[in-house]
Amino acid sequence: MEPLEDALMKPWIAVFAVTLTLIASATATAQRQELNSLQGTWMMESAYEIKADGTRTTTYGEHPKGLLIVDAAGRYNLQIFRVGRPSFASGDKARGTTEEYREAVLGSSTHFGTVTIDPAKHQLIFKIEAASFPNWEGQTQLRDYAYQDGLLTYAVPASASGSGTVAYSVWRRSPK
Secondary structure, eight states: OOHHHHHHHHHHHHHHHHHHHHHHHHHHHHHHHHHHHHOEEEEEEEEEEEOTTSOEEOTTOSSOEEEEEEOTTSEEEEEEEOTTOOOOTTSOGGGOOHHHHHHHHHTEEEEEEEEEEETTTTEEEEEEEEESSGGGTTOEEEEEEEEETTEEEEEEOHHHHSSSOEEEEEEEEOOO
């Protein structure tokens, strides 16, 4: 670049850099505001799945029990349980039958980690540290979400299930 062109470009480069900084700051502010709206304790309202063939099922039953807690830093803890899972006949967790273990595992889903929000894409971004389904550990999962009429609804994509099924979780903020 010629010295004159270089001198003329420097102010524009500075303006561009400041603009990018302002955009990044506005994006971070929007993400913090969205995360603040997610912060708190949520109780499961419902959970259902839509299979690849379009049929609707309820892996966790019609009235599952669930708890989602999100703190100010974006750390979360989530548990979902099917009501009416059978107790182990032996009363000993280490001595269940194959069917008792199957029902215990398939009737629950738990994981924790961090969650952030991409407000532009309307997605929750779960970074899963540990999960009852070990295949999810260390994964980042994107979940489209909606917040309407006091309900937070998000979709666990078919790629997470591995079966073509999309799972929906519906949460209501717990009263204080």
